[in-house]
Amino acid sequence: MRKIVSILLGFSIFLLLFSMVDFKNPIVGVEEIENTFFVLTVGIDKGIENKDNVRISVLEEKFTKTDSGSSQKPTKEATIRTAEGKTTFDAVRNLGLTTSRKIFFGQIKQLVICEDLAKENIASVIDFMVKDHETRFDIEILVASGTSAEGILKSGEKIKEFVPDALNGLLGSIGKQSFSKKVNMLELMINLDDRDFDMYLPIIKLIELDDKEGKVESSFELNGFAVFNDNKMIGTITDKLARGLNWIKDDIISGIVVVKDNTNSNGNVSLEIIDSNSNIEIKMNGNLPEVIINIEVTSNIAEQMSQQKINTEEGIENLEKEQLEEVKKEAESIIKYAQYNKVDILGIGNSIYHKYPFIWEDIKGNWKEMFCKMNIKVNVESRVIKSYHVGESMGTEEGEKE
């Protein structure tokens, strides 16, 4: 009896499942991998004719058949598709009309947003990228300055490189001078949700290089930040100014601080940053917060252009002092910039909120005004270590050596 019941039950379950199968498309969610358009880089622009539209460009690696005999490494080529729509998602669906394959957003490496769009409202175009189930949160975000995002994607011919690889390489070597910083989708989401914190995104530029034969070659340059007030971009900071921000936010990876070897001399010494720490210290003076930014920097003597003897106690002390001044100058310049533009990119409001959440409730409404007038102190602790043999610089006479 039990056997008969179980057979009947099994058969009815089978029938039920069998009737549910859609025979034209029996397996749900299947996508053949060769019919997938693997988007590597996305660019978002304003519409060309209708400025209210969103223009989206996607880039993937083109499948090129190479001769099996040739030993030459095949060069990567890009396929780019562009479409416009009233919203980002509308544009993405319109993209689907331009290719027979399924556009897949699960492998995006970089997202480039054009400056014009960033100046209006960056949150509006990011929303789709966050909500879509395919996109991942480790996408690197870049703001294209001076050119459209589509221009960046289409510059493969000009820079003679595969664009996603070029961008990836630049982002990888961002720590060489610490003039910028990687920001991915997750950080962007957190920053956008945090209304008291003004964010910044790295900037990518297409610059022209001079060429002897009259041909113009181009290259990407990743330097500096686009600074946002709330969701709107208000300006850009580059070089030392941008590094000043990294000093305060503890985002320095490495870099070169150039100082003078002696107070009276003009010889330059390159100090290579090997370690840096910073924290924001908040003290409450009544209801007024006092802010002290402590920066610790350790560097290495990497190069000396003069023949001055610096490998002495006083010499090193002098270098440390020079470095301290230099770092302090960089940090103070960005504080000045932030206070002038009324953008709390330093995250001071955030620090106050975390240390004094109740007091923060009181000063929150008036924070921007308070921030501009605030006295922010910068303390720098500078150290120069000689982690490898310094000796004398090149060109020092034999007799002078110890």
Added chain:
Amino acid sequence: MKYIPRKNRKQNTVEPNETELNIENIKKIFGDSEDLVFKNILVNNSTAMPVTLMYINGLANQSHISEYVLKPMAQDDLIKKVNSLEGLISLIDDGVIYFSSQYKTKDIDKVISEITSGSCAIIFDKQNTAITFDTKGYEKRAITEPTLENVSKASKDSFVETFRVNTSTIRRKIRTSKLRIDDLTIGEQTCSKVGIVYIEGLTNMDLLKEVKRRLDSIDIDNVLTSGCIEEFLSDDINCPFPQVLSTERPDKFCAEIIEGRVGVIVDGIPIGFVLPGTMIQFMQAPEDYSYNYIIATLVRGIRNLAFILALLLPGFYIAITTFQPEMMPTSLALFIAKSRQGVTFPLQVETIIMLIALELIFEASLRIPKNVGQAVSIVGTLIVGQAAVEAQLVSPAVVIVIAVTSIASYAMPSQDFSNAIRIWRLIITICSSILGLIGLSLSSIVLVYKLCKLNSFGVPYLAPLVDTIKENGIKDTILRVPLKNNKTRPESLRVSNVTRQGDDL
């Protein structure tokens, strides 16, 4: 069905009216087989003392019979003085015929079983008595290197078909007087001798009792293949995972006996069986103990990896390529997409076709005669590996996946275990091709559930990974700790003597 011990069961070979031991009955039972030899002898040339010598030609050593049985009967001085058969029987019983293994009986069953196993018998018709002499002399295979299991840095002998040779091999390895080899007969027609090997005072007696009970309850006509024993000793025959460890290496067999398990050897089968079988045993090789423990641990790690690869790789490949391409590194996704340009079949179909092709090659190479065996590998490599890829029937990526899978499944020390993996690999692949990674996880959960539920002689199949709380669980399973740190026998076997090293051995 109520369990009846074998001793009390009715013997089929002897009819009720043939229980008396005499020539007539024996002739009736055997019929007139051509290889049966009856020789009537008149002792002392006296008609009052007729005896019959009986043996099976080919099984018994004829020169032994003439030299050690017939010659003393004709020439011994004491026998010459005897004038009655009763006197002769008592003389022989007392050892006048100097033969080391002789046996006096009135039981016709016993005589028949002795004769069929190669002894000769002197039958005293009137006295209903027989004396048997162990004169076995049939052809047997010499001990050679194991053919199914490769040996490196370990003893190179193997089990053979002859029961006695196998017991002597085991005795030579385990010389303790506590070693016991109990025997019983299984197979209504083949009447095969089965030996149960254990160590008194070490092996769990309940386990032994259960092994004996199960062997006793086997009521089958033949024991010609190992499956006859394995299937009856397994707890769940619907599970493809082997529950009886079978090995042709005596060193592996003896190591398991010393660990506290019970061994079974069968006459005519060159394989030793070890009970109870747990999963870890099938993943281990005796060589693990002959190399440095660090290397052995590493090798075990690789074997575990091979197990996972052989089981999951094709399913995982289908799942991540067709359902979850975001799980792959970008360059790999692009490589697979590139390699699949222009391939005729969908990826799932392609993978399953290749899996079936692999099984075909495997089966064909097992069955094909050795001298044409190369043909299979040439056809397999050329057709599947190259022509199919060039003709764009399959993509190179799937060939690599299937190749890795098959290599991984060859890395399993046990063929039975690797066969079980083959079945589950197919199940997991099909589930993955319907539901992607969810199908992969669901089918793996079912597999783990099945394995957790499985018991072999009351020992969990996944022991000692699931039933010990102490660190003993991983000492000799995933890791191979130095021998001096592994002082106890497996907890799950509940052996009488737990210590392997130290004072109370």
